[in-house]
Amino acid sequence: MTSETPDALLDMIHVVHAFLQHTPKHHGKLKKGLLSFTSCEDIDAVTLLLIMYLNHQMARRGWQLFLIGDPGSRPWRKIYRNLGNMKRQDKITKPEPGEFLLREVSSPQEMVKVISEWADCVRADTSASDEQAALWEMKIGEIVTNSFQHGLGPGRPGELFRHRSIYIAGQASCISDPKPHMAHLAAMDFGRTIPATLENKLAEGLTDGELIQEACQRGVTARSVIDNQGAGLADLVDLVKANNGSLQILSRNGLAHISHRHPYSRNLQRDTKAPFLEGSLTSIRLNLT
Numbered sequence: 162m163t164s165e166t167p168d169a170l171l172d173m174i175h176v177v178h179a180f181l182q183h184t185p186k187h188h189g190k191l192k193k194g195l196l197s198f199t200s201c202e203d204i205d206a207v208t209l210l211l212i213m214y215l216n217h218q219m220a221r222r223g224w225q226l227f228l229i230g231d232p233g234s235r236p237w238r239k240i241y242r243n244l245g246n247m248k249r250q251d252k253i254t255k256p257e258p259g260e261f262l263l264r265e266v267s268s269p270q271e272m273v274k275v276i277s278e279w280a281d282c283v284r285a286d287t288s289a290s291d292e293q294a295a296l297w298e299m300k301i302g303e304i305v306t307n308s309f310q311h312g313l314g315p316g317r318p319g320e321l322f323r324h325r326s327i328y329i330a331g332q333a334s335c336i337s338d339p340k341p342h343m344a345h346l347a348a349m350d351f352g353r354t355i356p357a358t359l360e361n362k363l364a365e366g367l368t369d370g371e372l373i374q375e376a377c378q379r380g381v382t383a384r385s386v387i388d389n390q391g392a393g394l395a396d397l398v399d400l401v402k403a404n405n406g407s408l409q410i411l412s413r414n415g416l417a418h419i420s421h422r423h424p425y426s427r428n429l430q431r432d433t434k435a436p437f438l439e440g441s442l443t444s445i446r447l448n449l450t
Contacts, residue, residue, distance in 0.1 A: 162201045162208050163207070164205055164207035164208065164409065165205075165446075167427070170409060170411070170418070171427070173207070173208060173211055174411070177215050178429075178437055180194065191224060191225045192223060193224070193225050194225070196215070196228050196229070198228060198230035198231075198237060199231055201230070203235055203239075204239055204240065205332060206261075206263075206330035206332055206347040209243050209330045209347075210328050210348075210349040210442055211442075212226075212240075217351070218439075239260075242254050242262060243330065244263070259334055260282075260332060261330060263328065265328055265329075266326060266327050266329055269306045272327070272329075273302060275329060276302040276306070277302075279298070279331050280294045280295065281294075282333045283333045286333040286334070287333050287334055287344060288342050288449050289344065293449075300397075304393030305329075327349065329346070329347070329348045330347055333345070342448070343447065343449065344446070344447045344449070345444070345447075347443065347444040348442070349440060349442040352440060355372060356372040356373065356412060356413045356415055357413060358376075360372060368414075369413050369414040369429070370415035370417055370429075372415060373412055374419070376394055377394045394408075394410075400445075401420065401445060404449075405448040407419065407446045409444040410442070411441070412440070413436040413437070413438060413439075414430050414437050415427070
């Protein structure tokens, strides 16, 4: 249950979507929903963010999410460490080598610190040079920190549960890992989506996936959006292409996957009044040769 390819991410999305379809809104005592990881071989940062999104949405509907799995399995140990890091403010959870544990970030200043910690993880556990890690930290830090201008949900009258934070998680392949070295960072916000920002400013008839892909073109948001939301996406595209990596963005009902090979986009559903993702999830993978 990982997200390396568009198809793998789509499989994860369908699981979350199907789960939400079976948890309708209700009032009164919290109902319980069980999500099993017993047949799951592995998870990654995107899996963790989608778990947090599922928990967020279920809580709004009057449900409580419970996860079940084999305590000795690799996925369950990852879940335990990452969710433990979220709950324990003293950060006593010890990560495995190359693991950048899930956390909730509530200010631009905190985000700068978090991205610096991720870059330290990359330096320590991959073959990336100090200069390479510093460049990634600078480029990604600028873009992710700017997301606080747009990525925090404004709140709605009468709604008590509305996130004012951004979730972030990642991974750096351990040097001893026989697989190619890779640095992964994923972030999710609950603010105004990319399609909602651009749909009335670009050509009519574009799907959400196509709108996200358009937002990744250099100069599109600068010309189309007054406050320049999403202006850094073109820089992320350049970064992942230069490092044989990939950029995945899930926002409202659209998915875009961009790599050094070719771009891919897809629309997940057409009902914009009941979007699949009320916010945006961005996943960046950078490969080391």
